[in-house]
Amino acid sequence: MKIDTLGIFGGAGFVGTHIANSTAALGIRVQIFTRSRDRARHLWPLPHTELIEISPYNESSISEKISECDAIINLIGILNEKRDNGAEFRHVHTGLTKMLLKACTDASVKRYIHMSALNAEPFSTSYYLRTKGEAEVASMAAHDAGLPTTIFRPSVIFGPHDSFFNRFATLLRICPVLPLACAATKFQPVFVGNVSEAILNALTDRKTFGMRYDLGGPEVTSLLEVARYTSNLIKSSALIVPLGPAMSKLQANIFEYFPGKPFSRDNLRSASLDSVCRENNGLSQLGIQSTAINEVVPTYLGGKFERMRYYNFRSEARRK
Numbered sequence: 001m002k003i004d005t006l007g008i009f010g011g012a013g014f015v016g017t018h019i020a021n022s023t024a025a026l027g028i029r030v031q032i033f034t035r036s037r038d039r040a041r042h043l044w045p046l047p048h049t050e051l052i053e054i055s056p057y058n059e060s061s062i063s064e065k066i067s068e069c070d071a072i073i074n075l076i077g078i079l080n081e082k083r084d085n086g087a088e089f090r091h092v093h094t095g096l097t098k099m100l101l102k103a104c105t106d107a108s109v110k111r112y113i114h115m116s117a118l119n120a121e122p123f124s125t126s127y128y129l130r131t132k133g134e135a136e137v138a139s140m141a142a143h144d145a146g147l148p149t150t151i152f153r154p155s156v157i158f159g160p161h162d163s164f165f166n167r168f169a170t171l172l173r174i175c176p177v178l179p180l181a182c183a184a185t186k187f188q189p190v191f192v193g194n195v196s197e198a199i200l201n202a203l204t205d206r207k208t209f210g211m212r213y214d215l216g217g218p219e220v221t222s223l224l225e226v227a228r229y230t231s232n233l234i235k236s237s238a239l240i241v242p243l244g245p246a247m248s249k250l251q252a253n254i255f256e257y258f259p260g261k262p263f264s265r266d267n268l269r270s271a272s273l274d275s276v277c278r279e280n281n282g283l284s285q286l287g288i289q290s291t292a293i294n295e296v297v298p299t300y301l302g303g304k305f306e307r308m309r310y311y312n313f314r315s316e317a318r319r320k
């Protein structure tokens with residue numbers, strides 16, 4: 001199978017940006033579909049890469065734009081919704097996926113890759129995981145109907161500009177005390193470079209058609225260990241206080257109403273489950289050597305912290 005033009009939905013986000021950088025180096029023509037070309041301006045300079053605005057997303061706007069694509073990668077996802085009723089999650093994860101699958105089938109797209117998440121399943125108590133699960137079911141139905149599909153289900157993903165280690169670093173810098181919900185939950189953080197490699201290799205690899213791959217890194221670690229690791233790395237003196245189930249619930253109920261929802265009720269529901277590869281790790285199934293946290297995270301957290309210190313020095317110098 002030859003892929004001349006690759007379309008990426010949700011391609012301007014954290015994972016998509018990494019994939020787009022890798023594909024630009026490979027020389028494949030890439031079309032990144034986004035709701036706002038302006039917000040995706042960090043991708044403007046990439047060679048062979050076109051940013052295509054679609055707003056709003058609907059069946060006809062998608063069909064019209066994907067006509068040149070041989071393959072589609074769907075990275076669209078949200079972690080929070082305005083209300084805690086599942087409606088926004090259902091629209092973004094299930095609804096948009098179904099629209100995209102129909103458009104792919106109508107346009108005879110040769111290949112579809114779907115990004116889900118570990119623990120996604122249609123009967124989950126978490127709206128995030130439930131709607132991710134529904135999108136998996138729809139994707140596999142499209143596969144059975146003739147659209148070669150592969151699903152990836154990563155644990156939390158790390159790398160420069162992630163929302164995991166970077167978020168902990170920010171919180172540890174600004175809060176003297178960090179109350180930590182779901183501190184004992186286990187994660188298997190996976191490097192964005194490995195996720196991107198798995199997806200790009202799978203594009204033309206027939207043995208991945210119709211498969212679902214769980215993706216995890218080489219270490220299983222608790223949230224508390226992640227917070228402590230980050231704290232050591234940035235030399236924070238903040239006190240990390242692990243919360244039990246009742247206090248975690250209280251924190252979610254309060255933060256649900258904070259602007260930007262730093263932690264929501266649905267986050268609590270999904271973060272109460274360990275996010276680790278249960279049976280097989282897709283990276284080893286696909287022959288990809290997984291990258292350890294300590295090989296990568298110090299390169300970006302360290303750098304950010306150093307830059308922050310210089311920023312502080314400059315601010316202080318101006319004050320004197």
Ligand SMILES: NC(=O)c1ccc[n+]([C@@H]2O[C@H](COP(=O)([O-])OP(=O)(O)OC[C@H]3O[C@@H](n4cnc5c(N)ncnc54)[C@H](OP(=O)(O)O)[C@@H]3O)[C@@H](O)[C@H]2O)c1
Pocket residue numbers: 009010011012013014015016033034035036039040057074075076077078092096115116117118153154155156157158164
């Ligand atoms: N990062 C992780 O740790 C992690 C772990 C497991 C699974 N995943 C999954 O991997 C995928 C990529 O994650 P990421 O970290 O790269 O996320 P991200 O940086 O937040 O990017 C998500 C993308 O989704 C698109 N999007 C969001 N709401 C949308 C809406 N209402 N309509 C259309 N598009 C919308 C955005 O596209 P535009 O703003 O450009 O339109 C954005 O670029 C997601 O499906 C996520 O659930 C991520």
